[in-house]
């Protein structure tokens with residue numbers, strides 16, 4: 001097994017039927033629930049083996065994601081970053097033939113792959129921003145309120161208020177406040193991506209997953225999104241997949257380096273970039289392969 | 291190969307980048323390929339143009355002929371007589387209302403625990419006497435109509451014989467047989483003189499009309515009373531209809547007084563007689579009518595029934611296959627539905643006659659289904675039968691195109707919706723279907739085009755009765771037989787004389803059909819284009 005340094009080793013082994021196990025359905029856990037134990041990560045991934053049909057995409061992943069921090073997943077293409085990210089809100093359920101053969105993912109101590117887990121509730125709490133911006137072909141306003149309406153919120157004043165708050169949160173309000181009724185398809189690529197972030201934060205998730213959110217954006221738009229991530233870290237736990245090493249170095253607190261479906265190294269971002277423990281990590285972050 | 295190209299344009303043989311051209315009859319290979327494909331495209335366009343031109347040319351001839359047709363109708367006084375005939379027919383309708391009322395009364399009285407048939411009939415003696423007196427009141431009018439009909443028919447025949455003779459003489463002259471041509475006697479019809487009997491009948495008609503209206507007035511005032519309130523309401527309604535009828539008399543007299551046999555028929559009149567004409571009546575001894583409305587309504591109603599079945603089926607199946615079904619189900623359902631279109635439509639029609647028509651009729655006669663409008667019915671072939679089969683024809687089109695449209699919705703939209711905590715159903719209804727709505731609408735339109743143009747099934751299964759269905763019975767019209775535009779062309783085109791007005795009228799119907807299909811297809815494409823843009 002590869003060396004997995006630092007804090008993860010110090011977390012108590014959480015396998016076995018933990019006595020403090022919460023009800024398995026995530027429902028009813030308010031976002032502001034206090035940490036179960038000091039230092040225990042919000043998301044605990046243990047010994048995860050994941051398959052697309054017969055081909056294994058993730059091997060033995062053990063990783064803890066800490067609350068209100070930005071965690072970056074880096075690694076060469078095809079190493080399984082997106083796959084792991086999509087495991088966290090069970091988006092892989094949509095792909096036929098996917099299965100988790102071994103291991104578990106727990107959020108707030110709840111195993112999210114248990115059959116009695118309501119995926120819909122899970123996804124309300126674990127939001128996602130995709131690589132390619134994907135606003136709905138509806139108005140800007142409707143894009144933001146979509147998730148809220150699904151939850152049965154109909155009160156117009158309340159919706160308007162959340163729209164404004166979310167757009168401000170996504171640093172988009174000033175640019176679109178005069179055209180909320182217009183189609184979201186008319187926005188620029190960067191604006192669309194920030195709209196998608198606004199749409200995700202409108203439903204107040206605890207965790208936001210971002211899969212290469214800037215890879216289709218120009219440098220100026222990228223800088224805006226990165227700035228936004230810095231603003232959001234105080235309210236959300238963010239996991240970001242990125243191809244761009246500088247981006248990981250700039251925005252994240254913790255960085256996990258994957259290679260060929262394995263977690264090679266997971267440490268504070270500073271350590272990964274300045275003093276990596278593993279030679280493969282070093283080779284990758286210094287740009288010698290990848 | 292640089293030697294082949296002219297040396298002037300190839301200054302540096304060390305850098306051979308000039309095109310190497312193989313020439314064939316002075317054309318390069320590319321030219322040949324280009325002209326092959328271009329030629330094919332050109333042929334299609336030319337053929338389409340020719341067909342359109344042919345349709346329009348043959349159809350346009352109809353206007354002139356129908357104008358002539360209507361002019362004779364007027365000149366020979368048929369129009370005059372038809373005023374009276376309509377009056378007489380309206381009276382007949384009232385008589386029918388009475389006999390219908392008698393039937394209802396009889397049914398009610400002889401119902402369970404009621405009178406015997408003899409007793410009920412005896413109780414209706416007074417009613418019968420009244421109905422008979424009401425019916426007889428129109429006898430003078432009917433006599434007049436039949437006398438004048440003969441006069442008008444005679445004038446028309448005389449005119450037509452003369453026309454034939456003129457034609458004969460023209461042919462003889464064309465063949466150079468001047469002597470024979472001179473021997474053909476043509477006596478021009480003197481319409482004012484011939485029409486004198488009609489005009490002279492006016493005072494007598496006025497007199498008869500006065501008599502008629504006083505008799506009807508007296509009869510309506512003394513209408514028999516029926517004990518049941520429901521029946522009495524109908525009786526009151528009868529009296530009301532009767533009074534309305536009598537009130538139309540002065541109008542008819544006025545129309546007859548100002549009627550002028552020589553008033554010219556305009557081209558617009560000939561056209562509206564076709565487009566808004568409510569009768570399609572050919573080879574009639576009295577007067578032929580070429581009105582497209584009954585055919586248009588027939589086509590429209592059959593298509594409506596077909597679509598109201600095919601749209602939920604096709605779109606529903608498309609949504610299921612695209613959004614819900616597993617891949618194994620998809621592999622099974624998709625070819626299954628597409629296979630339906632492999633049935634030749636004549637086979638479907640045959641199936642409609644032999645199986646579906648029977649089955650539906652048998653079903654309509656089940657007592658517990660009698661609440662369905664129009665049930666029970668006895669005509670096996672009708673709008674419903676044809677509509678059900680046409681739905682079968684439209685389903686593959688709608689299904690395939692709607693499935694395409696759903697498939698074109700980017701997967702990312704579905705993922706975005708699910709990631710926000712939407713269920714599959716919510717995602718389908720709120721995101722996928724709206725995003726593909728224009729595609730689905732155009733699928734439905736193309737299905738409509740398919741249904742409107744379909745011929746064999748409607749010819750075999752729609753019942754082929756040329757009449758506008760009776761909408762007064764609510765939804766019951768869907769079990770009435772109709773004729774359709776496609777059906778009538780297929781049925782009558784083989785029998786008509788080339789170049790006759792009937793032949794041309796069929797072309798006009800074809801033209802209407804063509805324009806309709808064109809509009810539907812254009813609309814469908816237009817909508818698809820808009821939708822492509824909006825999805826981006």
Ligand SMILES: Nc1ncnc2c1ncn2[C@@H]1O[C@H](COP(=O)(O)OP(=O)(O)O)[C@@H](O)[C@H]1O
Pocket residue numbers: 052057075076077078079080081082083084095
């Ligand atoms: N839908 C899929 N079906 C089968 N294999 C997949 C699918 N998606 C990804 N994979 C495979 O899983 C591995 C990890 O992919 P991914 O997580 O997308 O990598 P990354 O995001 O790190 O570039 C790759 O080898 C890829 O080929």
Ligand SMILES: [Mg+2]
Pocket residue numbers: 081082083
């Ligand atoms: Mg990826």
